[in-house]
Amino acid sequence: MKTLARLKALSLVLCTVVLSACSIFPDPKDASGDVKVDKADKVEQVQVVHPESNKNEVEIYFAKKNGEELELVAVHRPIRGDNRLNATLEELLRGPTPDEEKSGLLSEIPKGTILLGIKEKEGECEIDLSKRFSTGSVSSMQTRLDQFTKTVTPLANDQKIYLDVEGKRLEASSFDGLEIKQPIN
Numbered sequence: 001m002k003t004l005a006r007l008k009a010l011s012l013v014l015c016t017v018v019l020s021a022c023s024i025f026p027d028p029k030d031a032s033g034d035v036k037v038d039k040a041d042k043v044e045q046v047q048v049v050h051p052e053s054n055k056n057e058v059e060i061y062f063a064k065k066n067g068e069e070l071e072l073v074a075v076h077r078p079i080r081g082d083n084r085l086n087a088t089l090e091e092l093l094r095g096p097t098p099d100e101e102k103s104g105l106l107s108e109i110p111k112g113t114i115l116l117g118i119k120e121k122e123g124e125c126e127i128d129l130s131k132r133f134s135t136g137s138v139s140s141m142q143t144r145l146d147q148f149t150k151t152v153t154p155l156a157n158d159q160k161i162y163l164d165v166e167g168k169r170l171e172a173s174s175f176d177g178l179e180i181k182q183p184i185n
Helices: 002-024 084-094 098-102 138-155
Strands: 035-040 043-048 057-066 069-078 115-121 124-129 160-165
Touching: 057 084, 057 138, 069 138, 084 115, 084 124, 084 138, 138 160
Parallel strands: 043 069, 124 160
Antiparallel strands: 035 043, 057 069, 115 124
């Protein structure tokens, strides 16, 4: 009898923990909110509006095919931790979720690109990515730079943002015909 009572109590505790976790991390595809789509400057912003707005959200930009062209699309992601820039970059490098991929979103940033470091000093911020970021075609590089810039720029405040690959400043010489401005913002 005591064992049955203990199992019931344990089940109740586990259910409470699981339900609490579900409310902390709401599923973005829940129909609890409206979906807003706003097109401006070839950037489509998709936002799921939840009853309780999370202040620890950021916009991450991915690409979506529109005919023969790719458009940038903003998605909102929750972030954790104190370093907002680091968390945002990790989300960008993680790429679209399976549900986002099903809706046609993709990332031109190659899978496996790693954030090697962030150095901040007197009004400047250097973001260092792995060499994988710089592989691919010129058109692919332009889109990934656009994804990166649109995602990072709102977090810059007054800092100039520089993009490095394996500790070296990313330059146009690696990509014939592509202009890479530094700072990127």
